[in-house]
Amino acid sequence: MNYIDDDLLQYSDWRGQPFLREEVAQFLTYYCKAPAPLDPENVVVLNGCSSVFSALAMVLCDPGEAFLVPTPTYSGFVFSTHLYAKVDLVPVNLESQVSDANTHPFQLTVDKLEQALFNAKLEGKKVRGLVLINPQNPLGHIYSQDSLMEYLEFAKKYSLHVIIDEIYMLSVFDESVTFRSVLSMESLPDPNKTHMIWGTSKDFGISGFRFGTLYTHNKEVALAMSSFGYLHGISGITQYKLHRLLQDREWIDNVYLPTNRSRLQEAHKFITNELKSSKIPFLSHGSGLYIWINLRKYLDPCTFEDELLLHRRFLDKKLILSCGKTFMCKEPGWFRLVFAATPLLLKHAMQRFYTVLVEQEQDWVVKQLEDAINQEVEDLPASDASQSYSRGVILTSGLEGCCSDLGL
The missing domain is CATH 3.40.640.10 (Type I PLP-dependent aspartate aminotransferase-like (Major domain))
Structure with missing residues (x-):
C-alpha cells in the first residue's frame, strides 16, 4: 500500500x-x-x-x-x-x-x-x-x-x-x-x-x-x-x-469484518444493558454505530429548548450526544448515542452520562420546590405576605441548605 x-x-x-x-x-x-x-x-x-x-x-x-x-x-x-x-x-x-x-x-x-x-x-x-x-x-x-x-x-x-x-x-x-x-x-x-x-x-x-x-x-x-x-x-x-x-477480500472476509462485528456486538451489549438497567427507552436494530435513545423523562417541559440545554449539559462533561432536532425529528427528547468505542472508553462515558442525568434531576427537583414556594407566597393574602417578609421569614429548599435528603 x-x-x-x-x-x-x-x-x-x-x-x-x-x-x-x-x-x-x-x-x-x-x-x-x-x-x-x-x-x-x-x-x-x-x-x-x-x-x-x-x-x-x-x-x-x-x-x-x-x-x-x-x-x-x-x-x-x-x-x-x-x-x-x-x-x-x-x-x-x-x-x-x-x-x-x-x-x-x-x-x-x-x-x-x-x-x-x-x-x-x-x-x-x-x-x-x-x-x-x-x-x-x-x-x-x-x-x-x-x-x-x-x-x-x-x-x-x-x-x-x-x-x-x-x-x-x-x-x-x-x-x-x-x-x-x-x-x-x-x-x-x-x-x-x-x-x-x-x-x-x-x-x-x-x-x-x-x-x-x-x-x-x-x-x-x-x-x-x-x-x-x-x-x-x-x-x-x-x-x-x-x-x-x-x-483484499480474504482479509476483509476472514479478519476485518468478523472482528469489527464482534466488537460492535460487545459494545452494543454493554450499552443496551446499561440503558435497560436505567430504564431508558431506546431503539436498536442491530446495525450502525449508534442507538436512538429517549430522554424525554429528563426534560421538563419537554421542548426542543430543553432538549438543547440537556445536549449542552452533556457537552460540559465532554460527551457528544446529538439531539433529535439535529436530525429533523419532530418529537423533542430523542438523542443519538454512538457506541462504537473501546470498552474502557464506554465505561467512562457512561459514568459521565449518568452524572449528567443525576444533575438534571436534581435541578428539576430544586426548580419544582422553588416554583411551589413561590406559588405559596403568591397565594398568601397581601398583608400576610408582607408580614412574613417584614419578620424576616426566608423559605429555602433543602438543596440550597446543603441538605442530603431531597424531601426536606
Missing part, C-alpha cells in the same frame, strides 16, 4: 482512477450481491459521500427544488443540499408511537410519502427525488426488500429519483438481521432514476481517507457527476491505497 508510482502523482480521471473504479465495481458486486457484474463506467469516485450527495443534488435539481426525506435523518443532508445546490429538504415526519398505522416506531409508509409529496405541491415546491438511508441513520432500522420495493414503486409513479445512502451496509452486526442492498434487486422499477452511495468512512473507520462513491445505472448522470472530480477528486496515492484495501 506504500507503493508510489509516478502516474499516481499526476492529474487523474475526474471520475476516479480507472483501477479504483474497476475495483469499486467488483467490490460492490460482491458485497451488495448484485445479480450481474456492475459496470465501472457507472462508478464515480469523489472525496467523501457528502461531496457525492451534494454534487448529485446539483445534477438532479435546479435551485429551489426539493427532495423528500424521512425524518429523523442524517443532519449532514441539510448542509450538503444547501451549500451548492440550494435544494430544499421536505421532511416526511415519522412518529415514535405504535398504532394501527405504525406497527413499529418511526415507520415509513407509502401513505406518509404520498401525504408529504401532496403537502409540498400545495406549498408550490417541485419535488425531484426521495432520499433514503439504509441502514437508517439515526434509527438503525433496515428496510426490508418488500418495503424498499414499495418506496421505489412510489418514486416511479411520480417520476422521482431515488438516492439510497448505504454507508453502513457492512456494519450490520446482528446475525438475525438481513440487509439487502438496492443493487441486489434484480428488477428495479426505474433503474435510470435509482442511485446508490457508499463509502469507507463508517464501515472501515477511515473517514480521513475522504472516499465516497456513486453507483448509478444512468450514464448521463455518471458523466455529469464526473465533472465534480475537478473540485472534489481524491489524490492518486489515496486512490491506490483504497484500491489495495478493497482488493
Whole structure:
C-alpha cells in the first residue's frame, strides 16, 4: 500500500482512477450481491459521500427544488443540499408511537410519502427525488426488500429519483438481521432514476481517507457527476491505497469484518444493558454505530429548548450526544448515542452520562420546590405576605441548605 508510482502523482480521471473504479465495481458486486457484474463506467469516485450527495443534488435539481426525506435523518443532508445546490429538504415526519398505522416506531409508509409529496405541491415546491438511508441513520432500522420495493414503486409513479445512502451496509452486526442492498434487486422499477452511495468512512473507520462513491445505472448522470472530480477528486496515492484495501477480500472476509462485528456486538451489549438497567427507552436494530435513545423523562417541559440545554449539559462533561432536532425529528427528547468505542472508553462515558442525568434531576427537583414556594407566597393574602417578609421569614429548599435528603 506504500507503493508510489509516478502516474499516481499526476492529474487523474475526474471520475476516479480507472483501477479504483474497476475495483469499486467488483467490490460492490460482491458485497451488495448484485445479480450481474456492475459496470465501472457507472462508478464515480469523489472525496467523501457528502461531496457525492451534494454534487448529485446539483445534477438532479435546479435551485429551489426539493427532495423528500424521512425524518429523523442524517443532519449532514441539510448542509450538503444547501451549500451548492440550494435544494430544499421536505421532511416526511415519522412518529415514535405504535398504532394501527405504525406497527413499529418511526415507520415509513407509502401513505406518509404520498401525504408529504401532496403537502409540498400545495406549498408550490417541485419535488425531484426521495432520499433514503439504509441502514437508517439515526434509527438503525433496515428496510426490508418488500418495503424498499414499495418506496421505489412510489418514486416511479411520480417520476422521482431515488438516492439510497448505504454507508453502513457492512456494519450490520446482528446475525438475525438481513440487509439487502438496492443493487441486489434484480428488477428495479426505474433503474435510470435509482442511485446508490457508499463509502469507507463508517464501515472501515477511515473517514480521513475522504472516499465516497456513486453507483448509478444512468450514464448521463455518471458523466455529469464526473465533472465534480475537478473540485472534489481524491489524490492518486489515496486512490491506490483504497484500491489495495478493497482488493483484499480474504482479509476483509476472514479478519476485518468478523472482528469489527464482534466488537460492535460487545459494545452494543454493554450499552443496551446499561440503558435497560436505567430504564431508558431506546431503539436498536442491530446495525450502525449508534442507538436512538429517549430522554424525554429528563426534560421538563419537554421542548426542543430543553432538549438543547440537556445536549449542552452533556457537552460540559465532554460527551457528544446529538439531539433529535439535529436530525429533523419532530418529537423533542430523542438523542443519538454512538457506541462504537473501546470498552474502557464506554465505561467512562457512561459514568459521565449518568452524572449528567443525576444533575438534571436534581435541578428539576430544586426548580419544582422553588416554583411551589413561590406559588405559596403568591397565594398568601397581601398583608400576610408582607408580614412574613417584614419578620424576616426566608423559605429555602433543602438543596440550597446543603441538605442530603431531597424531601426536606
